[in-house]
Amino acid sequence: MLRSNSGFEHEYSEGVLYVRLWGEIDHHGAATLRGDIDSLIYEKRPQRLLLDLSGVGFMDSSGLGLIMGRYSLVGELGGSMAILDPTEPIVKILNLAGIKRIIAIEKTKEAKKK
Amino acid sequence: MRNKGFSSVVTNEMKLKLPSCSVNEGVARAVVAAFCAQLDPAASELADIKCAVSEAVTNCIVHAYRDSVGWIYITVKILEGGGVRVEVRDRGCGIADVRAARRPLFTTDPSGERSGMGFTVMENFMDILRVRSKPGKGTNVVMFKRLSRRGENT
Ligand SMILES: Nc1ncnc2c1ncn2[C@@H]1O[C@H](COP(=O)(O)OP(=O)(O)O)[C@@H](O)[C@H]1O
Ligand SMILES: [Mg+2]
Numbered sequence: 317m318l319r320s321n322s323g324f325e326h327e328y329s330e331g332v333l334y335v336r337l338w339g340e341i342d343h344h345g346a347a348t349l350r351g352d353i354d355s356l357i358y359e360k361r362p363q364r365l366l367l368d369l370s371g372v373g374f375m376d377s378s379g380l381g382l383i384m385g386r387y388s389l390v391g392e393l394g395g396s397m398a399i400l401d402p403t404e405p406i407v408k409i410l411n412l413a414g415i416k417r418i419i420a421i422e423k424t425k426e427a428k429k430k
Numbered sequence: 431m432r433n434k435g436f437s438s439v440v441t442n443e444m445k446l447k448l449p450s451c452s453v454n455e456g457v458a459r460a461v462v463a464a465f466c467a468q469l470d471p472a473a474s475e476l477a478d479i480k481c482a483v484s485e486a487v488t489n490c491i492v493h494a495y496r497d498s499v500g501w502i503y504i505t506v507k508i509l510e511g512g513g514v515r516v517e518v519r520d521r522g523c524g525i526a527d528v529r530a531a532r533r534p535l536f537t538t539d540p541s542g543e544r545s546g547m548g549f550t551v552m553e554n555f556m557d558i559l560r561v562r563s564k565p566g567k568g569t570n571v572v573m574f575k576r577l578s579r580r581g582e583n584t
Contacts (some may be wrong), residue, residue, distance in 0.1 A: 321456055338519075340541035342452075342484055342488065343452055343457060343491065343492060346543070374477070374480060374484075375481075376481050376485055376488065376548075377482040377485060377545045377547040378462055378488060378545070379546075379547050380547055382543065384545065407553065408477075409481065413547055413550075
């Protein structure tokens, strides 16, 4: 198994699934992330998915696919989703794709209180 | 002039040849960024180049050599005046309609969760994007970017 340069930690409570991604999100790491996050989503069936990007230093368009895919899945299961704290370079690619018109982009502390 | 505003004088050059394994996406962008760092670019400019290289290399892996493993050829040139030229070439399946492929959201592989934003990223994060392709022969992506050279009073 080749060393992975991405991963995530998660917390679940009262319908809110909090996922904190870290590392470099590209096509190489996306398949594993997708499988692992989707297992969690199916298991917990969250009303809300919070995707924290504060630990992501690099992301290309494969990350956009990853985000939109999770957004669709959570939506199909009747939940909603928000992106938390993207770093400067990540904001740039999110904006290029017009993600904020579809998914709310929020600050960690405020969103976790909701 | 063909490459608007970019000198044709090359002051340094790097060639890299990698097999189309997905682990090399990270290798390629890291090596290209390390090479470009000699121009002392802004962090955001280096981030743009990494992202564009990642897109071009991922396309070779995901599309060009979809059912096989082939070589990816990367050439980076430092140009006089502080620009870079990055070329990513494959001998894969090629693109039938490059104009269509370059449109935002266009993808031939939605099942793989491709966003269809690769060429859009390359176009926006770099100053020039040129794509030449022949079905059955391969694809050649050439990108230029001007770097601000923080070290100099420009
Ligand atoms: N090197 C390549 N070889 C063959 N086809 C390619 C190559 N690069 C891009 N393409 C084609 O162009 C389309 C758009 O590419 P891109 O904008 O990166 O979106 P995505 O990779 O998400 O599909 C791809 O879906 C594919 O059909
Ligand atoms: Mg692509």
